[in-house]
Structure formats: structure tokens, C-alpha cells
Amino acid sequence: MRGNPEAHELIAPGSLAAVLHLLASEPGAWTPIAGGTELMVAHAAGRLTARKLVSLWNIPDLRFIRVEANSIAVGAGATFIDLRRNAAVAAELPLLAQAAGWIGSIANQSRATLGGNLVNGSPAADSSPALLAYDARIELVSIRGSRTVPYDKFHTGYKRNLLAPDELLFAVHLPRRFARHRGYLRKVGTRRAMAIAKVALAATALIENETVAEIRLGAASLAPFPTRLYRTEESILGNAITEETICAARTAVLAEAAPIDDIRSAAEFRRRVAANLVEEFLRELMKPEPRP
């Protein structure tokens, strides 16, 4: 059944301060809408339950990418096109730049925002694995002030997160200390364009003295929300990459991944593909580092 536009209120206060005051004045009453690539789909189908919406689109306080001394700060309102066109992101955060190109089509990337992708909280979110692999922190803001938490603590359950009713996701902070890390990113979907991930993996690792000194494995569609594969990381950390390490890592992935059967794929398939992706990353690490 088609949604009725007259059944919904939408206002655009135009500034972050005005939006935060509105959220504080009636906590939980207002639903933020940025690029609309999620909520407008629900609206068209008559499934949008939010009655009062507040627009975050193009609020300058939220749409920025700033290169700071120790991190790159990406405003929640930055679009995936903004990320793809940013030279610092391309140079220092190639996994995030590449993942931004996975999000739907060009027309989706020009509207969909990084903040929207995270707050929507799909287990298959395209930007999440890269943020996990880069150890991102996220900043939440309200009229009470701001707080910064590790991104891997943000999701608390299927489509649930840490945001209080009067809070907005303000920015994602990406530490600038991955220049020496090796990176990996792969999404397995039904087709190359427009597909929702059956499984996706982003990974970074630091190799020192031929052993793995640091490793982060960020995965989509293996749990109710995007998640690090901590136990798999532990099976690899501190070891040289050998056939034994790869075998142990595969066993760890198969035990740790908790995917579901759904319309897009089967749990057993997802588990095995996840193990294959981790193995592929580790085999790349066995090769000499490619020089640009």
C-alpha cells in the first residue's frame, strides 16, 4: 500500500543546534532523516511508522571531512560520494573509499550518508566492516554534550544502538595510523552492482618480524550487527602466517560466525565464505608486500 505524504510531518530546522534542541524538547518523538535512502523506501511502501521527521540533509555542521593531526573526522552527514571524492580518504583509508563505492548506485551514493548507514544498523551495512578494520570511534552529540565511543561498541543488537532519544551521531573519527598496515576488503553479493552483502570482510594487519603484530577483522552479515571477529583475530595474533595459522583461523571463523538463513543466503554458505575470505587475506599476507 502506497504511503500517504500527508500522514507525516517533516521539518528542516537547518542547523545542528536547532535539531538537537528539537530532539531534547520531545525525546523520541522525532525521527531524523538524512538522504532518505532507507526511510523513503519504507515511506513509498506505506511502512514508515515515524509520524514526525526532522531533516538532517545538507546541514553544514554535519557534512564535512576534516583531516586532523591524529585522525580523519567524517561528519555523519557526509555522503558516500563525498567519501569517494576525498583525496585524504583515498590515500589513507582505501578500504573505506572502496566500500563507499559498494553502496548501491551512484544515485544512492550521492544521497546516502555515513551516519545514516550506521544508525540504520543493517547487519549487512557496507561501510561498517571498513570502520571496524580501521578501529573507528564515533562521536554522539546532544544538548547535554558529546561523548565518543569505540564504533565496535555502538551496535547493541539487531538494529539497536547506543543512541539516547535526544542524541545524534555527529562524526566518525578514523585514526591515522594504518599507513604500514596491509588491508583487505571483499564483499560477496549476488551481483557486482547494487547487491546487498551475503558476507563482507574488511581487514587490516600489521606484520612485524614476520609475525602478526596487529590484526582487525570487520565483518558484515555474520551476526545481528556488523562485528569484529575477535576470537578469530586472537587465533592469528602473534603468529607467523603458516598453513597451521590459516587452518586455526578457519576453525575459529567457523566457530565464531553466527550468520542466519534468510532470503539472500544460507547460514552455512555464509560461514564457509567467511572462512574463505579470512584465508584469502592471510594468503595475501604471505606474499611480499606490494610496492606502489
Place this chain on the structure above:
Amino acid sequence: MSSRWASIRFTVNGQSRTVHAPPMKRLLDVLREDLHLTGAKEGCGEGECGSCSVRMNGELVNSCLIPVLQAEGAQIQTVEGLAPAIDSGGALHSLQEAFLQCGGAQCGICTPGMLMAAAQLLERNPHPSREEIREGLGGNLCRCTGFARIFASVLAASTHAGSEKKPDAR
């Protein structure tokens, strides 16, 4: 509960327009119903098929996913504005000409969106490789042509648009 209607002003194909509409009305519906610009089509209504593609502030967007309030102050171009001189007997846009020459349109439902996606691509990248064309049009579905003639049309338009064609990326 009903929303308060809003007066929303934006520019469409170079002309300033003001519409009075519920703020959550989709830009696609405002273009088609209020402004009688029926080039943009509704295919899926969920941002998957690209038949509602228009350009807003120089970016390709799906007009079915935009609440019209978010178009306040925007510069919008629809397929009707691709060849602005056509009313005065002027030429088609090079892309429209190429689609005619190469058989890029069949039933026509996807064509306005294909043209806008291709126009967006060529503006930023006048000589795209085949791979870049596939990416630029990746969000536009056609169920008639099998895409080959559409890609050939865009390639032809890009070749005519400039003196030299960059070799394909691979």
C-alpha cells in the same frame, strides 16, 4: 494527523518554480503531478531501478527517494532539460542523438533515467572506459535492450564529445 503543507521553491531546468505540497511528497510526484514533467518515471519506487533519475545540484539522484522539502533551493535538471534548445527547433543532446543512432532505447521507460545517469557520468568523466560506463549506469535497469546498445550509445556520445578517446582501463 495531517502535515502542514509547505511552499517549496527550487529551480527546474533553469526555471524558478514554487510548489505548494506536503513536505514528505516525493520529488518524483511533484515533478510529474504538480509540474507535469513526466519524463522521470516510477519503476520500483525504492531506489533500485533508476527510472526516476534526475540531477540535483549537479549530482545524480533518485527522485522517488527525495522528500520535496529537501529540494528547497536546489537546482534540478530532468530529461526535459537535457536538450534545452529543442522547443526552438534546436538539436538533441549528443546522448539523445547517440541513443537514437545506436538503438539505445526500446520500450523507453528506463531511457530518461539512463540519459540522466549518462549525462552525469560524462560531465565528470568525458571519456569513460566501458567499465566506468557500467559503473555509472549500474543503478539503472533496462529489461529490453540487454544493455549492450545502451553502453554503445554512451560510448558513441563520449567519442563524439571529444577529440581523443582514452583507451579502456583493461
